[in-house]
Amino acid sequence: MSDLAIFGGPKAVTLPAGNMFDWPIITKEDEDACLEVLRRGGMSGTDVTTKFEEEFAAWNGTKYALGFSTGTASLQAAMYGAGVRTGDEIICPDVTYWASGLQAFSLGATVVFANVDPDTLCIDPNDIERCIGPRTKAIMCVHYLGHPCDMDPIMEIAKKHGLKVIEDVSHAQGGLYKGRKLGTIGDVAAMSLMSGKSLAIGEAGILVTDNREIYEHAMALGHYEHFTAKAITCPDLAPYVGLPFGGYKYRMHQLSSAVGRVQLKYYDERCVEIRKAMNYFWDLLEGVPGLRAHRVDESTGSNMAGWYAAKGLYRPEELGGLSVTRFCEAVAAEGAPASPGCNLALHTHPLFQTADVYGVGKPTRIAYADRDVRELDKALQPAVDIGKHTYNIPWFKHYVPEIIEQYAEAYKKCALNYKELLADDKGDPEVLGGFHFFRHTK
Numbered sequence: 001m002s003d004l005a006i007f008g009g010p011k012a013v014t015l016p017a018g019n020m021f022d023w024p025i026i027t028k029e030d031e032d033a034c035l036e037v038l039r040r041g042g043m044s045g046t047d048v049t050t051k052f053e054e055e056f057a058a059w060n061g062t063k064y065a066l067g068f069s070t071g072t073a074s075l076q077a078a079m080y081g082a083g084v085r086t087g088d089e090i091i092c093p094d095v096t097y098w099a100s101g102l103q104a105f106s107l108g109a110t111v112v113f114a115n116v117d118p119d120t121l122c123i124d125p126n127d128i129e130r131c132i133g134p135r136t137k138a139i140m141c142v143h144y145l146g147h148p149c150d151m152d153p154i155m156e157i158a159k160k161h162g163l164k165v166i167e168d169v170s171h172a173q174g175g176l177y178k179g180r181k182l183g184t185i186g187d188v189a190a191m192s193l194m195s196g197k198s199l200a201i202g203e204a205g206i207l208v209t210d211n212r213e214i215y216e217h218a219m220a221l222g223h224y225e226h227f228t229a230k231a232i233t234c235p236d237l238a239p240y241v242g243l244p245f246g247g248y249k250y251r252m253h254q255l256s257s258a259v260g261r262v263q264l265k266y267y268d269e270r271c272v273e274i275r276k277a278m279n280y281f282w283d284l285l286e287g288v289p290g291l292r293a294h295r296v297d298e299s300t301g302s303n304m305a306g307w308y309a310a311k312g313l314y315r316p317e318e319l320g321g322l323s324v325t326r327f328c329e330a331v332a333a334e335g336a337p338a339s340p341g342c343n344l345a346l347h348t349h350p351l352f353q354t355a356d357v358y359g360v361g362k363p364t365r366i367a368y369a370d371r372d373v374r375e376l377d378k379a380l381q382p383a384v385d386i387g388k389h390t391y392n393i394p395w396f397k398h399y400v401p402e403i404i405e406q407y408a409e410a411y412k413k414c415a416l417n418y419k420e421l422l423a424d425d426k427g428d429p430e431v432l433g434g435f436h437f438f439r440h441t442k
């Protein structure tokens with residue numbers, strides 16, 4: 001009989017998962033904080049949010065923090081704050097969640113997509129200069145799945161070409177790049193804090209920066225209450241205080257801020273345990289053919305933050321060409337739910353090709369651009385193929401060696417016995433992954 005569960009062998013994972021995957025960790029302290037706001041009817045106020053912003057800025061090590069209703073809104077405001085206007089371009093990794101770039105449309109701007117590095121899954125610094133045109137304003141750096149972008153070469157390119165750097169920290173709150181906190185390296189950072197993310201507080205986002213001008217312009221877009229004569233020093237904004245430039249209302253919900261204040265207190269220590277668990281999982285798989293960790297060498301002072309939506313790298317050439325789809329079927333049969341793929345290459349969605357969202361008579365992607373930036377998409381086949389080289393792994397929240405060992409064994413067993421899986425391998429579908437994935441914890 002085969003060793004593999006898919007062929008009737010014993011399953012690798014037999015222990016109950018318990019609370020290994022529950023996230024966020026909600027205690028009575030979170031509940032009490034919410035109830036306090038609810039009972040006094042403070043949901044739409046700003047006092048709790050203001051405290052959260054102060055605490056977040058201090059924790060992040062930045063001068064300013066501005067709360068938002070969503071991460072999407074915070075990133076749009078970061079673009080506006082960074083000076084992205086009609087006709088401008090931002091460079092964005094092709095493999096990320098849509099809200100790292102799509103909001104550029106609402107500013108009359110457009111997106112040029114760059115390839116991602118097959119090991120870091122973050123924007124490939126070597127592909128950025130290819131994307132730069134006369135109207136490029138900013139580089140969007142997404143610390144994808146907790147992996148820090150290689151910021152040194154990116155900052156150098158930005159400096160050379162006079163570009164702003166925006167960090168999308170939605171996957172990597174609290175992470176480090178060579179000892180520096182993510183979200184403090186570029187000109188401005190913004191991020192999601194919604195319930196599926198690593199720092200999960202409800203529907204919310206936050207923007208952080210040391211730059212007063214960026215802060216004020218980001219504020220002007222959708223924070224009419226903050227946008228007052230007292231708060232504003234920029235002369236281009238001063239005449240218009242009182243009404244939001246964008247016609248948006250982006251205030252953070254105070255139930256989110258209340259949860260955020262509690263979550264932030266425990267977040268770093270919880271991430272330490274997550275990293276211990278996830279590093280242990282990968283240590284157990286070290287040297288297994290076909291499988292590579294998506295992680296950084298922590299001795300460099302970098303880390304994987306809260307290891308958001310953890311994935312592994314797949315190298316089929318070491319497994320006789322076994323498709324990642326078939327590999328994941330076998331792993332799932334072992335009791336370790338595995339599925340192939342990650343975020344689909346954004347440029348492949350027709351919204352980035354043909355949609356005329358605002359009725360300009362041209363696809364929105366090129367409505368105000370001085371070049372057909374879609375031409376640059378031709379170099380993005382590597383980004384399209386990333387899905388065939390990734391699969392999800394368990395996102396452990398606790399260090400429980402005996403459980404982690406069983407899950408690691410599931411992946412290891414399938415890789416080592418790959419030859420048995422080749423016969424029934426129907427291959428991968430044309431594209432693997434999705435434009436969004438949100439796993440509820442329970």
Ligand SMILES: *Cc1c(COP(=O)(O)O)cnc(C)c1O
Nearest residue numbers: 070071072097099100170192194
């Ligand atoms: C979730 C996410 C966002 C958007 O945040 P929301 O809070 O859902 O609006 C932006 N960028 C990335 C990389 C994300 O994963």
